[in-house]
Amino acid sequence: MIVVLSKGVSQHDKEMVRIYLKDRGFAVRDQVLGDDEVIGGTGKGVVDLRELGLLPGVERVAATSKPYELASRESKPGNTIVTVGTGTSQVKIGGSRISVIAGPCAVESRDQIMETAARVRESGAVMLRGGAYKPRSSPYAFQGLGMQGLEFMKAAGEANGMPIVTEVVSPEFAGQMKDLTDMFQIGARNMQNFELLKKVGSLGKPVLLKRGPSATIEEWLLSAEYLLAAGTRDVVLCERGIRTFETYTRNTLDISAISVVKGLSHLPVIVDPSHAVGIRAMISSAALAAVAAGADGLTVEVHPRPDEALSDGPQSLYPEQFERLMRDIEALAPVVGKELLRTPRPSAGNVLKVSGKSGASATEAVSPSNLPIAFSGESGAYAEQALMRAFGEEAPRLQAASFRGVFDAVLEGAAGFGVVPVENSLAGSVHENYDLFLRYPDIAMVGELKLRIVHCLIADEKASIENISIVRSHPQGFAQCRDFLDKYPAWQLEACNDTATAVASIAREGATKVAAIAGEAAAKAHGLRVLKAGIETNPLNYTRFVIISRRNGSNLAPIPPSLGSDKPNKASLVFSVPDESGALFSCLKIISDRGLNLSKLESRPIQGQPWEYQFYVDVTIPSTEDTFAGAVEELRTRTENFYFLGEYRASL
Known part of the structure; x- marks a missing residue:
């Protein structure tokens, strides 16, 4: 039996719990299990669990059926880290x-x-x-x-x-x-x-x-x-x-x-x-x-x-x-x-160079931040899952109402880092966030990771697929589950800012005829049920998230320690080119001649400028930094509206 004590329990209440168990035939021992202080009771004693749970200082009681009480999942449902x-x-x-x-x-x-x-x-x-x-089998071995x-x-x-x-x-x-x-x-x-x-x-x-x-x-x-x-x-x-x-x-x-x-x-x-x-x-x-x-x-x-x-x-x-x-x-x-898991190397420090518009760089160090990490949405959002991958389950978090809210939180210093999606393997680029990088020139990409997206149809415990009439999700969620949704043409689709918000809205309303498309983590976070799992059209459904940080006056952005301090090998750029023959070709030739591998090239209309386009570009950074810096400077001279979004370690 495991008795989990309340946080801040007094010595008097703790001793009363010990006496209670000893009087009923248990052998008692104190133990710390993760963040919990517990009292273990072993032996053939008999106790009323309800009565024990009402004692002052007792948070909960776990009656274990396993001989390994402290190691059992019955005593601690969550995973130990x-x-x-x-x-x-x-x-x-x-x-x-x-x-x-x-x-x-x-x-x-x-x-x-x-x-x-x-x-x-x-x-x-x-x-x-x-x-x-x-310890060796032979006494003569090393x-x-x-x-x-x-x-x-x-x-x-x-x-x-x-x-x-x-x-x-x-x-x-x-x-x-x-x-x-x-x-x-x-x-x-x-x-x-x-x-x-x-x-x-x-x-x-x-x-x-x-x-x-x-x-x-x-x-x-x-x-x-x-x-x-x-x-x-x-x-x-x-x-x-x-x-x-x-x-x-x-x-x-x-x-x-x-x-x-x-x-x-x-x-x-x-x-x-x-x-x-x-x-x-x-x-x-x-x-x-x-x-x-x-x-x-x-x-x-x-x-x-x-x-x-x-x-x-x-x-x-x-x-x-x-x-x-x-x-x-x-x-x-x-x-x-x-x-x-990656961790920083002591010799490299926790600094990542990020080129500014002027192309300047610096070598001074930036101290790692203890501020929370911002993400868009509510508990269980895919962005929160990406956040936990990069920073750990225990990382402090700041929920933002929108992607722009994430950028604002990082810019204003309310968050040390932010996590935002920029591309999905099925639905393509998240243009809203690329546009935000252009509006927030003091924000840089400093990390990258890819998350597999497994969509579920989520609803209230009392709901069934037959009774659903409305489905909520982010527009990308709808796009990624199109084949499944086509089987239910009568369903009305309602767009939300993110998938987890769609789930949270059902929990708040207690709606039984409304479902949401989101991840299983969102269902668990809000106490709802998964009606059907794996409804995405293609199981090879991945979203690429980037970690953002604020540039300081020296054009430096700190690396999240959990991402390690490996040398950056990828950079993201946005630029437009003059309206003349061969303008884009000349930019691509610079990239080729300098030995940069082009891993992404995508055109998008420039807002407010009809029939004019800008290009999203991802390139690998060669081992010779001067080669890359020279390529960037040459690109600046051949392009219009050049933006250096950041350099970081690519995620496979």
Whole structure:
């Protein structure tokens, strides 16, 4: 049984709850679970749950049917997000992003771990793994460098802005390792080393708990319970393959365990494909399968020279293979409704250069903002989902009534960033927002991400498709669901500012003959029911969102820390050309001659100037900055009304 206490509960009320449970035969323990302070009651006691729930200081009571009470989803319906590290290198595991941990099986030397850390960081890993102590089957095998190896690893992590995770093999070492590691790993061999679990849990640091090679899921979760009961609130479960009769791979990856555990527990689940298959050529496919199955992250073994590795060389990826895997994960993530987590590098700072109309640039730093992030619509909007992908579920948010309201909030300083859609794969560009960039020259694009759009028909609990007469949504929502809507020609379509507002209006009115087209998140946010899911005409329906920020006096715009600090590789421009033969061709020739890849070219009528057009252009930025800057300056001389909307890191 779990008793969740009210925020700010007094010590007196807390003690009365303890006494109440003890008097009725329960063993009592205090615990912090996420943001909640709880009292756990175990044993064969008997209690009236309604009476217990009425005690002062009690927010709610969860009667768990599982032996792993603190780890069970019954005690915490929402998903736990585990935070590892501090400052700008902080990593969150769980939620809507995929966190990738990478590094060698063992720390072999300072140079080896430094080189590996730099290589995996460059490819997009956000945490560094490596063994300082190695439990090996043979007493003659390499056992690790011990504390010296951990010191090397800590230095490599700090140099690259990466928290580190390393295995602890005995209770005696845990205290020594506490200040050097950001996250303890409990290896598969030690999953049921209960004294080690109790010691590590009592230290309060995040823990990565690997599943034992012969452990059932319940045994795995009971080991997590040991850690939670001992005091830590941050546990990440790691599926690394189990021992079966099959011999063609090192272990058998239990891919079904991901969804099973997510149904039973609120704890995040990651996968170790390296130990799961043990064969380098199979690791990438196993990793992608884990992502597709819903894993919150991966831990992958990478070595700069696997043939020279002192342990597990055959299952370690070459850095080039890891880089390809990260590109594949980035492409796959939006399909499963997630985003690959990126964090800023310490050397790059949190600054993005944005060329102004004059083409000037500067090098001074802009401090990251703690202001909320603005989006258009109400809770559950697709823009809010994109916001959470970029900034995390816990990011403060500011709801705006319109896209223009988002621009106003960022311009006036009420929001540090904004999230707006600019293009849909089926319905095309969102011209309203491109027009807003022209009206707000002090606003720049600083980031990009793509969100898969799955539309649902949403209505009141009492409604049915047969009784619907009115459907509300954003015009783009109607356009993207045209085939479905054509089946119901009698329905009246009512346009709204955004899809989530359409859902919210039904909830406010209590309407039973009105439906909305929006995402499932909007239905959950407003307590409505999904009548039919997946009604978009084409399942390959993606919306491209950009993150906007205000340019300061030096033409700099801050990068959202969660998007990382990789060098920008894409820019967006808008311009018109003189009314003369070959004017557009000469602009395209500049782009071609300078080696810029043109990824978008779209013409649109200029408002108030009949039969005159402007062009939306997206280009890749070459590795040589001078080449790109020269192309921009030359384009300014050949175009009219040139606007540089921003440069940013492209999202696959």
